[in-house]
Amino acid sequence: MHHERRLITIDDYEPYIGREGIKRIRQKARPLQDLHVTNINSTYYGGGVAELLSSLTLLMNGLGIRTGWRIIQGSPDFFSVTKKMHNALQGGDIHLTTQKKEIYESTVFENSVRNHLDHDMVIVHDPQPLPLIRHYTKHGPWIWRCHVDLSQPHAGLWEYLSSFVELYDAVILTREEYRRDLHTPQLYFMPAIDPFSIKNREFSEAEVEKRLQYYNIPTDLPLVVQISRFDKWKDPEGVIQAFKLARKQVDATLVLLGNVATDDPEGEEVYDALVHQRDERIIILSKQDTALVNALQRKAAVVLQKSIREGFGLTVTEALWKGTPVIGGDVGGIRLQIENGENGFLVSSVEEAAERIVQLLKDPELARKLGRAGRETVREKFLMSRYLENYLDLFGSFETIYRLRS
Ligand code: UDP
Numbered sequence: 001m002h003h004e005r006r007l008i009t010i011d012d013y014e015p016y017i018g019r020e021g022i023k024r025i026r027q028k029a030r031p032l033q034d035l036h037v038t039n040i041n042s043t044y045y046g047g048g049v050a051e052l053l054s055s056l057t058l059l060m061n062g063l064g065i066r067t068g069w070r071i072i073q074g075s076p077d078f079f080s081v082t083k084k085m086h087n088a089l090q091g092g093d094i095h096l097t098t099q100k101k102e103i104y105e106s107t108v109f110e111n112s113v114r115n116h117l118d119h120d121m122v123i124v125h126d127p128q129p130l131p132l133i134r135h136y137t138k139h140g141p142w143i144w145r146c147h148v149d150l151s152q153p154h155a156g157l158w159e160y161l162s163s164f165v166e167l168y169d170a171v172i173l174t175r176e177e178y179r180r181d182l183h184t185p186q187l188y189f190m191p192a193i194d195p196f197s198i199k200n201r202e203f204s205e206a207e208v209e210k211r212l213q214y215y216n217i218p219t220d221l222p223l224v225v226q227i228s229r230f231d232k233w234k235d236p237e238g239v240i241q242a243f244k245l246a247r248k249q250v251d252a253t254l255v256l257l258g259n260v261a262t263d264d265p266e267g268e269e270v271y272d273a274l275v276h277q278r279d280e281r282i283i284i285l286s287k288q289d290t291a292l293v294n295a296l297q298r299k300a301a302v303v304l305q306k307s308i309r310e311g312f313g314l315t316v317t318e319a320l321w322k323g324t325p326v327i328g329g330d331v332g333g334i335r336l337q338i339e340n341g342e343n344g345f346l347v348s349s350v351e352e353a354a355e356r357i358v359q360l361l362k363d364p365e366l367a368r369k370l371g372r373a374g375r376e377t378v379r380e381k382f383l384m385s386r387y388l389e390n391y392l393d394l395f396g397s398f399e400t401i402y403r404l405r406s
Contacts, residue, residue: 008194008196024389036121039124040069041072048313054069054194081104082128089149090153091149122142124145126146140398171185174189174190187394190336192387193321200294200318200322211291212296225302226305231270233308246354255300256282257292297322305329308331
């Protein structure tokens, strides 16, 4: 007895993008048949990059592009250095010592010895595996896909990292505002979600209730929800403060759900610093359960993503797709998704977040209106079919260049 689920292919997107959309994508994939592509990042789960790669790699294979996914291995020391780099790229500070550089570069070198890459295209994600490129003879273009908010990187760190970035054939950033001064061409791909994944597919009310009951999440009052890795940039502390303020005017339950990615050593600390604030109406959960994410995003009266920095914020997209009104921090990629007052609210302070929570809980008609607009935004702009097409266009342009050269 076999239990494989049928693989989702681009044809499944027809209800969302129409026959024309499917035809166009299939046409773009045709000249790329049998291309051998690999992606390299630093974790198979937890966080947006893993989320994107799991769907995208399958869709690409379904189109005849042989697309793989590898991760680099590293000790806790390595991930501690790369997390510091991640923080500093988003505007934090870093003391970039020779020792840190040595841990970083040696680990990546060791990974290059283990990974034999002779693909037609290599896509390297984020800073962790960035220096890999130094150790290979290229057989085709190497692309650095950076998912981080690069609007104000730490100057010294960026100078150091850009010496690796310059070796790539192209850099993909999430938005134009993250553009840096580089010789390498820069492109902009906004991330997207898979509407068929367990996290995003339709859930019956019974399925939702069952998931919430399993974790003893009370549904007697409206739910205010934030789902994020336990990371200071997601501002979980600010979420709790905003909720406490809002509760002076409306009754509700807050659920903060988080997980800890294997490449993020700070998660546990952030979680530990929050748990003392738990009470009957403040639920803080650290779980890895995608069906629970789906259930919460559907059941929530309001989803918050009160980030202080955010490369894109897939949690925003996921909630918008479910027709749930979202209050997002007015930063980075959240601005690409929420148009204030149209399909959600953008906020810049705890007080503003609290006001919007109160407003949405008191005005279900407004909540429904924003929710409907949010779902439409995602259908138009943030489904995986569009992200896939961005890559097909890029591969296509490289193929033309390479064919002309050979
Ligand atoms: N996520 C999850 N469980 C959690 C917290 C987050 O599955 O407890 C998922 C979330 O649904 C989203 C991804 O992790 O798909 C986070 O991506 P996002 O772009 O929001 O932020 P990142 O973690 O990449 O900074």
